[in-house]
Amino acid sequence: MGKLQKPKHHIFVCASFRTKGEAQGICNRKNSTSLIQYLESELVDRGLDDVLVSSTGCMKLCDRGPVMMIYPDNYWYGEVDEEAIDEILDALEEGQPAKEYLFAD
Numbered sequence: 001m002g003k004l005q006k007p008k009h010h011i012f013v014c015a016s017f018r019t020k021g022e023a024q025g026i027c028n029r030k031n032s033t034s035l036i037q038y039l040e041s042e043l044v045d046r047g048l049d050d051v052l053v054s055s056t057g058c059m060k061l062c063d064r065g066p067v068m069m070i071y072p073d074n075y076w077y078g079e080v081d082e083e084a085i086d087e088i089l090d091a092l093e094e095g096q097p098a099k100e101y102l103f104a105d
């Protein structure tokens with residue numbers, strides 16, 4: 001087996017997948033699938049090839065969805081749209097959180 005290339009950042013986007021494989025939760029209704037596509041294409045455009053994206057089940061934060069988390073930085077973002085993704089990635093490239101989209105602690 002080759003050497004495991006671990007990502008520098010791992011971005012999780014709530015896509016509220018259900019056990020039967022049917023995505024019908026709130027983040028999904030709020031368009032998280034197209035957000036994931038947007039995010040993936042932004043990562044390619046920016047040459048951020050050490051960032052991995054995964055979709056998750058419901059994070060129990062539906063009121064503030066779509067929800068997105070970045071590890072190991074532990075940044076949690078709510079009400080994410082394409083504009084937010086641009087700002088979040090700008091900040092990530094500078095090693096910072098995009099403060100206006102962060103969940104309050």
Ligand code: FES
Pocket residue numbers: 014015016025026027028057058059060061062063065066067
């Ligand atoms: S469906 Fe995304 S937080 Fe609940």
